[in-house]
Amino acid sequence: MLSSGTYPIGTPGQAWGDAERATWLARQVRRRSYVDDVASAIDRLRDRFDVAPYGQLDYPPEQFELFAVRSRNWDHALPIVLVTGGVHGYETSGVHGALRFLERHAKDYAGRVNLLAAPCVSPWAYERIHRWNPLALDPNRSFREDSPAPESAALLRLVAPLRDNVLVHVDLHETTDSDESEFRPALAARDGVPFEPGEIPDGFYVVGDSENPQTEFQQALIAAVAKVTHIAPADAKGEIIGSTVVAPGVINYPLKRLGLCAGITNAPYTTTTEVYPDSPRATPDQCNAAQAAAVCAAIDFALARASR
Template structure:
């Protein structure tokens, strides 16, 4: 039985329950201080574009993208997204760290487009959902129920066919089991089925167009930074069969996931585990940077 404090077991939430949930979401950190201020410094080396804004609070939250400079029409595009789930900190900070640390070495080789924080409202409240209790990472379809997802799809639309690689940066945290999954079951009027949290880094490949060598190149780079999640006793990670070391597969587009929003040949979703006793926040950020760089390096070798 789900004992989540909002809603009636067996009944999906209505407007009242969603409003009650939203009223409990308190701002815990500043998107302006932790993300926008960093982007301001990066503007010396990258072209910065505001592609929308969220107006769920009195203070609007701008949605920001950064482009490699100069952008060259004849080069392939690599897309890096973070913070689709706002509570997954290293997705945001890892994307920003990549821009500051590694991105410039790809100048003239590929066009790099980075959207470091897709869901700033959720980032500030350290939550998975947006202000309307909608998961942006199940909302990459038309018409999208999430403003965050809709805005990102509009941004990408003009270059969608040029994107050769998309890496979407995520975390799997202990709160997935203690907060998110119980809340999801309550919201949807479904029974809560307890699960487990994998200890370590893993990737989600596209089951519709798997690229095992691409995934393993990323795993090989990341395991120099942090440990890779093992399969559980059923040979699975989060209920999905492990198809290679640290790799599972989802039908990305079918599920409305961010990593499935383009026609890119090379797609992946990263998952780090920041609550592991064997990992620090710095390691988690570094793992995301290592994953991005390894992904781009692999693509460059294929297109050389």
């Protein structure tokens, strides 16, 4: 077992204080552009959607405008589909998979659902290719009342008026090799606990809600994505990332209790997608396509059930 002392910041067994967080922040380097990669792509959607800011992140000397994309002819008689990406900014296909869905597939659902998308919830982390925000907080453990993470708080405000009317919420994520090499060791060091090595699953999988598992729904996403890229197998314990596999490529978490993004509405159909971009069997384009396919499958399943 590795200890948190193997991480270059902090003292083993002691949670970080302000000095350690400052040291960590000073090590973060901007590696790509939110404006060039994401905001410009969102801007190109303005001829088909209503695009508007839903918040601003102030991380001096930087500021980031957060954008939501909505169906232009919003019809209160139609169900709402929420798509979120980039809650963890380093998970690239979460952002670009959401954009791909909007660019290529959203037209297929015009007049059938109201679409609301937040393609990049964490732009600072997108630029640094990181999991946390500058406060060393994980936005995807911070979706709760009085959230300490500005990214999470802004999305909660956006969704609050709609949370009881959402039919489907698909939150797009990745599981990467850096989870094991950087982010989980950093988490252990930050919290002053031992780091216990895990296993990165090779392939796509989904995380349902243990309080509302909807296994058939999750399996429909797996079946659709299997046509695009490979599905992660269970490990020798019958698990994926420490959770029991309840169907091929499907595990469950208590979404709301953990403060996860997929739990921010009362939608009957919710899922967190996970692709593995570091696999030798998957390309970045496949990862983006898998995310878009999952969104389409989620909407198709929910609409088919609603029409029964």
